[in-house]
Amino acid sequence: MLYNVLVANSRKVIIEMQRYLPNTLSLVATFYIIFLAMFFGISIIGDPATAEANIQFVIISNAFWFLAIMAMTSMGWEVTTEATRGTLEQLAMSPVGLSAILLMRMVANIATQLVIIAAMLVLVMWTAGQWLNFDLAMVPILLPTLISMIGIGYVVAGLSIIFKQIQALLQIMQFVFLGMTFVPLSVLPWLELAPFVKGVDLTRQVMTQGLGLGGLGPLDWLSLLLNAAVYFTLGLVFFRWCERVARRQGLLGQY
Amino acid sequence: MSQLIAVRDIAKSYRQRQGSQTVKALGGVSFSVQRGEVLGLLGPNGAGKTTTIKAICGLVMPDSGTVTINGFDVQRQRLEALRSISAVLEGNRNLYWRLTARENLEYFAGNRGASRRQVRAQIDELLRQFRLADKGNELVNHLSRGMQQKLAIAVALLAGSEIILLDEPTLGLDVESGYEVRQLLRDIQTQGRTLIISSHDMPVVQDLCQRVVIISGGRVVADDQVSNLLKLFATRAYQVTLGAPLSSAQLSRLQARFTASVDHPAKTVVRVNLEHGEDIYELIEILRLERTPVEAIDRTTINFEQVFLQVINGAKPPEETHAL
Numbered sequence: 001m002l003y004n005v006l007v008a009n010s011r012k013v014i015i016e017m018q019r020y021l022p023n024t025l026s027l028v029a030t031f032y033i034i035f036l037a038m039f040f041g042i043s044i045i046g047d048p049a050t051a052e053a054n055i056q057f058v059i060i061s062n063a064f065w066f067l068a069i070m071a072m073t074s075m076g077w078e079v080t081t082e083a084t085r086g087t088l089e090q091l092a093m094s095p096v097g098l099s100a101i102l103l104m105r106m107v108a109n110i111a112t113q114l115v116i117i118a119a120m121l122v123l124v125m126w127t128a129g130q131w132l133n134f135d136l137a138m139v140p141i142l143l144p145t146l147i148s149m150i151g152i153g154y155v156v157a158g159l160s161i162i163f164k165q166i167q168a169l170l171q172i173m174q175f176v177f178l179g180m181t182f183v184p185l186s187v188l189p190w191l192e193l194a195p196f197v198k199g200v201d202l203t204r205q206v207m208t209q210g211l212g213l214g215g216l217g218p219l220d221w222l223s224l225l226l227n228a229a230v231y232f233t234l235g236l237v238f239f240r241w242c243e244r245v246a247r248r249q250g251l252l253g254q255y
Numbered sequence: 256m257s258q259l260i261a262v263r264d265i266a267k268s269y270r271q272r273q274g275s276q277t278v279k280a281l282g283g284v285s286f287s288v289q290r291g292e293v294l295g296l297l298g299p300n301g302a303g304k305t306t307t308i309k310a311i312c313g314l315v316m317p318d319s320g321t322v323t324i325n326g327f328d329v330q331r332q333r334l335e336a337l338r339s340i341s342a343v344l345e346g347n348r349n350l351y352w353r354l355t356a357r358e359n360l361e362y363f364a365g366n367r368g369a370s371r372r373q374v375r376a377q378i379d380e381l382l383r384q385f386r387l388a389d390k391g392n393e394l395v396n397h398l399s400r401g402m403q404q405k406l407a408i409a410v411a412l413l414a415g416s417e418i419i420l421l422d423e424p425t426l427g428l429d430v431e432s433g434y435e436v437r438q439l440l441r442d443i444q445t446q447g448r449t450l451i452i453s454s455h456d457m458p459v460v461q462d463l464c465q466r467v468v469i470i471s472g473g474r475v476v477a478d479d480q481v482s483n484l485l486k487l488f489a490t491r492a493y494q495v496t497l498g499a500p501l502s503s504a505q506l507s508r509l510q511a512r513f514t515a516s517v518d519h520p521a522k523t524v525v526r527v528n529l530e531h532g533e534d535i536y537e538l539i540e541i542l543r544l545e546r547t548p549v550e551a552i553d554r555t556t557i558n559f560e561q562v563f564l565q566v567i568n569g570a571k572p573p574e575e576t577h578a579l
Contacts, residue, residue: 096368
């Protein structure tokens with residue numbers, strides 16, 4: 001059953017990306033322009049001795065920042081848009097449940113964004129002349145990282161269901177995510193407790209330093225998995241609570 | 256017919272956006288819907304219809320009282336209850352305008368757990384039945400309002416649920432589209448599905464609904480068969496055609512004593528509701544004051560719109576009715 005919900009939402013995400021092509025292209029262009037700005041900044045005013053490492057760091061951090069924005073704030077936009085269109089109540093009436101539909105929508109969004117980001121990574125690596133290490137070791141690290149991001153996505157979706165107009169918060173969150181994706185754990189170790197930062201840090205090490213799965217200790221895995229479980233559960237519980245509040249106050253269909 | 260929906264004493268108040276005051280939307284609404292029935296849910300604006308509808312759909316949580324669908328409590332066993340119900344709440348706004356008609360049908364079916372392959376034949380049949388076969392691949396925002404409305408109903412039908420709830424199914428439609436939607440609803444009715452129709456379009460209600468629940472001020476003010484209500488109110492409505500105009504003294508006595516209206520087209524016509532059979536003598540007495548010639552006294556055919564207005568204005572049907 002959930003598989004069919006996932007297929008339906010994936011189709012919708014892809015179709016709407018095609019139908020709102022200018023919006024999709026502007027997202028891709030934004031990603032590329034931000035990268036170019038950082039790339040030329042490092043090349044022109046940075047220390048030439050560390051330029052190569054810095055550019056690699058920027059490439060991967062920029063990709064994760066983009067992914068974090070897409071994965072987490074997109075649910076807020078989706079909920080707000082559905083409420084404006086008048087379709088949110090229809091989704092809430094599905095016997096599958098609104099939280100399951102939104103989860104499938106998030107998975108579809110993230111999968112689509114991953115494909116776009118992978119293509120963009122190739123483009124920016126070609127632009128920078130810096131080729132990163134793509135290793136299958138990234139997959140088991142990336143999965144819990146994404147689950148943790150989905151948890152935050154649920155929090156954003158929950159807030160959107162109640163308040164609808166949370167654009168200002170979403171804009172602030174973009175900068176919070178910027179900090180979380182760019183600051184390495186070696187600088188701020190306590191950030192390991194924050195959602196998805198550990199995963200981003202490890203993936204960065206795989207891609208820039210060639211760290212393999214063997215290089216990860218049990219504490220790394222524990223941190224990754226616990227982080228994913230805690231933030232996903234917290235996000236889901238928070239979303240369901242918000243959904244209840246919205247139904248109690250009759251806010252689901254309001255915009 | 257067995258009971259499919261039971262609404263038991265639901266009450267709901269909303270907190271106002273500014274300040275701490277609350278507004279009472281429902282103050283203890285109860286009614287039931289039988290399997291296969293077509294029920295009209297009526298009421299003036301702000302009466303509490305939408306809150307009742309949303310409570311049935313599980314979109315609004317009542318402060319007290321329960322709604323059960325097929326034995327499942329909508330609040331406690333929400334997902335089980337929702338299997339039996341689908342709704343068209345905001346007509347064409349319930350659709351994705353940048354998807355085609357077929358994509359909309361597939362998407363909503365997918366969200367209820369059905370695969371495209373499972374519903375392909377049903378979608379073809381629905382598009383044919385709703386005369387949208389040649390519009391299947393058109394974006395919804397290119398369809399007319401009537402077509403969008405039909406598509407929204409088709410989406411609700413595709414869910415395969417036993418109950419279909421329609422909020423203002425003919426709102427904003429031109430005469431032709433309205434007639435077509437009404438025809439479709441009649442076809443759906445013959446398939447044995449249970450329909451709850453909330454509408455201000457009284458001809459639609461009179462035409463399609465077997466029973467109506469009228470809500471006013473957050474309470475049920477009438478719950479009866481359409482035919483019963485028409486019969487009850489029709490027995491007391493008369494139209495008296497006069498050969499001369501009424502004097503002001505006659506007019507004021509008439510209006511003080513009866514619910515009466517007077518028209519002056521070519522003839523003076525008095526429309527009057529007589530609460531008791533013997534009131535006719537009093538009416539004649541008032542006319543005799545000025546020896547006003549009476550050309551005809553006819554029982555008027557009351558339509559459902561007039562019944563509705565009388566019910567919400569507090570007129571009570573005589574004696575043993577089911578009205579509350």
